[in-house]
Amino acid sequence: MRCPDCNRQLDLKLCSKGVFRNLYFWGCTNFPNCHFILNTHVPENEYTDQIKMNLDIFHTLLREPTDEVVNGFKANMGLYLEHFITCRWGAHFNDLFDNIIQPYFDDVNLLKFILKSDIIRSESNIIVSDYGEKIFYELFRYLVKVEDKSIKEYLASTFPEFNKRFCT
Ligand SMILES: [Zn+2]
Numbered sequence: 001m002r003c004p005d006c007n008r009q010l011d012l013k014l015c016s017k018g019v020f021r022n023l024y025f026w027g028c029t030n031f032p033n034c035h036f037i038l039n040t041h042v043p044e045n046e047y048t049d050q051i052k053m054n055l056d057i058f059h060t061l062l063r064e065p066t067d068e069v070v071n072g073f074k075a076n077m078g079l080y081l082e083h084f085i086t087c088r089w090g091a092h093f094n095d096l097f098d099n100i101i102q103p104y105f106d107d108v109n110l111l112k113f114i115l116k117s118d119i120i121r122s123e124s125n126i127i128v129s130d131y132g133e134k135i136f137y138e139l140f141r142y143l144v145k146v147e148d149k150s151i152k153e154y155l156a157s158t159f160p161e162f163n164k165r166f167c168t
């Protein structure tokens with residue numbers, strides 16, 4: 001994931017002080033020149049560094065989805081979404097969607113961040129919301145299947161024309 005302010009890479013970090021202490025956040029690698037952060041609200045756990053994008057590891061972890069494993073998925077959810085959206089290999093992106101995104105994605109702020117980012121390419125028949133979130137119908141069709149209610153509601157209210165198409 002890239003910084004929307006300066007386009008450098010974002011890094012997953014653990015906050016060490018203040019109200020967000022022991023919670024993971026995405027911070028800009030250009031810090032202290034750039035102060036962009038994206039909070040995950042996910043508490044510290046020991047699995048996060050292993051999870052990332054390694055498919056073998058995520059299948060192993062899925063056999064026993066403890067709280068730590070689920071938190072690891074949630075902390076790294078931006079990477080899963082990014083790969084899901086850009087991957088051209090159907091078996092791979094469906095695997096990511098079915099096993100991680102559909103059951104565990106629950107962060108509306110992260111969804112807004114992703115939909116405003118360059119991950120959504122302008123060549124793919126996008127529509128743009130009043131607040132600059134971009135989406136295309138195929139992506140909408142997947143994301144409304146996410147189990148979390150706040151994600152469904154956000155999508156329905158932000159992209160009413162797609163929502164109507166999907167539900168009729
Ligand atoms: Zn930055």
